[in-house]
Amino acid sequence: MSITISHPTQIIKGEIVLISSKSLSNRALIIQALCDTDFEVNNLSKADDTVVLQQLLNSQGNELNVKLAGTVMRFMTAFLAIKEGEVILTGEHRMKERPIKILVDVLKQLGADIEYLEKEGFPPLKIKGKQFEGGKIKIDGSISSQYISALLMIGPKLKNGLQIEFEGEIISKLYINMTVEMMRYFGAKVRWEGNELIVEEGSYKVKDFTIEGDWSASSYWYSVVAIAKEADIVLLGLKKESLQGDAVVREIYQYFGVETEFVKDGIRLTKSQNVLNSFEYDFCDCPDIAQTVAVTCAALNVKAKLTGLKTLRIKETDRITALQTELNRLGFNVEVEEDDILINTHSHEACSFSGSEVKTYNDHRMAMAFAPLALIGKIIVEDENVVAKSYPNFWKDIKGLGMQIN
Numbered sequence: 001m002s003i004t005i006s007h008p009t010q011i012i013k014g015e016i017v018l019i020s021s022k023s024l025s026n027r028a029l030i031i032q033a034l035c036d037t038d039f040e041v042n043n044l045s046k047a048d049d050t051v052v053l054q055q056l057l058n059s060q061g062n063e064l065n066v067k068l069a070g071t072v073m074r075f076m077t078a079f080l081a082i083k084e085g086e087v088i089l090t091g092e093h094r095m096k097e098r099p100i101k102i103l104v105d106v107l108k109q110l111g112a113d114i115e116y117l118e119k120e121g122f123p124p125l126k127i128k129g130k131q132f133e134g135g136k137i138k139i140d141g142s143i144s145s146q147y148i149s150a151l152l153m154i155g156p157k158l159k160n161g162l163q164i165e166f167e168g169e170i171i172s173k174l175y176i177n178m179t180v181e182m183m184r185y186f187g188a189k190v191r192w193e194g195n196e197l198i199v200e201e202g203s204y205k206v207k208d209f210t211i212e213g214d215w216s217a218s219s220y221w222y223s224v225v226a227i228a229k230e231a232d233i234v235l236l237g238l239k240k241e242s243l244q245g246d247a248v249v250r251e252i253y254q255y256f257g258v259e260t261e262f263v264k265d266g267i268r269l270t271k272s273q274n275v276l277n278s279f280e281y282d283f284c285d286c287p288d289i290a291q292t293v294a295v296t297c298a299a300l301n302v303k304a305k306l307t308g309l310k311t312l313r314i315k316e317t318d319r320i321t322a323l324q325t326e327l328n329r330l331g332f333n334v335e336v337e338e339d340d341i342l343i344n345t346h347s348h349e350a351c352s353f354s355g356s357e358v359k360t361y362n363d364h365r366m367a368m369a370f371a372p373l374a375l376i377g378k379i380i381v382e383d384e385n386v387v388a389k390s391y392p393n394f395w396k397d398i399k400g401l402g403m404q405i406n
Contacts, residue, residue: 001383003381003384004406005378005380005398005403005404006403006404007374007375009229009402011228011230011402012228012231012375012402013232013401013402015233015234016234017237019217019390019392020213021211022045022050022071023175024045024182024212025041025044026071027178028041029053030079030153033057034079035203042209042211047390049072049389053076056076057079062085063090064080064087064090066090066091068362069091069389073089073091073123074103074149077089077100077150078150079153079154080129081154082112082131082154086127087126088117088127096123099314100125101120101121103151104116106137110134110135110137110158110162111132111133113127113129114126114128133159134161136163137162138164141167141195142170144172145173145176145179148197149179156201156203157201158199159201160201163198166196170195171308172287173285174244174286180197186204186206187207188202212237212242214391215249216390217390219249219292219293220368220371221235221269222252223253223295223369226258226275226299227296227299227300227375227376230271231271233269233401234266234269236266237265238266248289249289252281252293255275256275257271257272258271259272275300278302278303279297280307281305281307290341291319291365294323294341295323295370295373298330298332298346299372301346302345303345313339316362316363317362317363319366320336323366324336324341325359326358329358330373353373357382358380358382364386364389364390367386368387
């Protein structure tokens, strides 16, 4: 069901209790499942992906459906490979189009028993879990960090541990470091040595863990502040010293006139007039916020070049193509060169999109990235429920800032 959003004044003021981090929640749940004794995970995310992962980890069934949760597919593939028993791991139609071969190949190299049930290199998978030795593997550094995180987290449970040597440039390194730091919090011995990650054999130590607010989700509110005429928003739940790579959003949005002040229990966002005329950024380490930034640049008529987007091709949809298609449909001027997005300046007359619909392509981040455009014209977003994947309260929160929704 589509949703229509508008704002009568373009003046934004309010306070939001930000949803807790899906990325931290999912890693904490896998580490918890790998521990011999249970521990508390406080402030767990209510995102669909986290709910699905929690259900699957508690399931006794022999067929597990990750639905549309890519992180869950990757994390569970590695987890089930070392867990005794035979399980079929599957997902919805789009999940069966998302590649898993690189991760499966590495796991099989280490001794895992995994076979494809349909198309080679793609889910569904039949996994016969067992204990196997670790050792040294080589892996392309440009692959999804979710593959690497999946391997890292099972590393301490492998005989002889795990040594990952990266070939080529490592992308999404901030997400990998998030996993490394969480593993260290729970007592795992893992370290960088040049272009290698070394995980020693051992066990995780039981420690309660509290999930912080989601910096990825904060990007939508940064965009709202950047596009608004006037803005003053408090986001509760975020920390200055964060494990999340997407905390870089506060630095990025300085280019678009958004000031960040750390206050008690969160941050305060206010708007200045210091907006650059052009912007170029490599999103190699933070691809999840690229869609939001692309829409912000288009809305502010900032000429931009966004690079480091290779992994966006294999997300819920091909996010590069989806962004280009929907922004151009609204009258903006967007080009794509290989995996780079080029946002050109436009005449305001060309972007009289009020009342236009944005397609979401079953992608939660498409819906939320485009929603702030309601500050410059009424926008219709296809499939309001798609945001539940990562941010179920998004529409409630956006309404709390004075947006009109019907």
